[in-house]
Amino acid sequence: MPEGVTGKDIILTIIGEIGTAAAPAMCWNMPARRSARYRMEGRMTVCNMSIEGGARAGLIAPDEKAFDSCAAGRNRRRARHGTPRCATGKRCAR
Numbered sequence: 001m002p003e004g005v006t007g008k009d010i011i012l013t014i015i016g017e018i019g020t021a022a023a024p025a026m027c028w029n030m031p032a033r034r035s036a037r038y039r040m041e042g043r044m045t046v047c048n049m050s051i052e053g054g055a056r057a058g059l060i061a062p063d064e065k066a067f068d069s070c071a072a073g074r075n076r077r078r079a080r081h082g083t084p085r086c087a088t089g090k091r092c093a094r
Contacts, residue, residue, distance in 0.1 A: 006042055006045070007038050007039075007041070007042025007043060007044075007045040007046045007049075008042075008045050008046075008049065010042075010046060011045065011046045011049040011050065011052075011053070012049070014053065015049070015052060015053040018053065019053075019054075020052065020053055020054045021054050022053065022054060023053065023054055023055050024054045025054075025055075025056050026054075026055055026056060027055060027056055027057045027058070027059060028050040028053070028055045028057070028058045028059070029059045029060075029061075030046065030058070030059065030060045030061075031060075031061055032060060032061040032062065032063040032066075035060045036063060036065070040065065040066070040069045043060050043066070046058060046060065047059065047060060
C-alpha cells in the first residue's frame with residue numbers, strides 16, 4: 001500500500017467501484033491477511049464505512065495486532081479505573 005493511503009481511501013475506492021447497492025443487507029467480511037498492513041484505526045474505519053456501501057456490518061478477522069490492541073486497551077483501562085472493560089480469561093488471553 002502506498003505511503004499516505006488510509007483505510008478510508010481504500011473503502012471509498014471499493015464503494016466507488018461496486019456502488020452502494022452491491023451488497024444490500026449483507027455483511028462484508030475482509031480477510032486479515034489483506035488488512036494486516038492497516039493500523040487498528042484503519043481497520044475500524046473500513047468496518048464502519050462498509051455500511052456506506054450498503055452492508056449491514058463490516059468484519060475483519062482478528063489477528064495478533066487486533067489481540068494485542070485489545071490487551072493494551074484492557075491494561076490502560078485497568079490502570080485508570082481499576083477494573084478491566086475488555087473480555088478476560090481464555091477467550092481473550094494471549
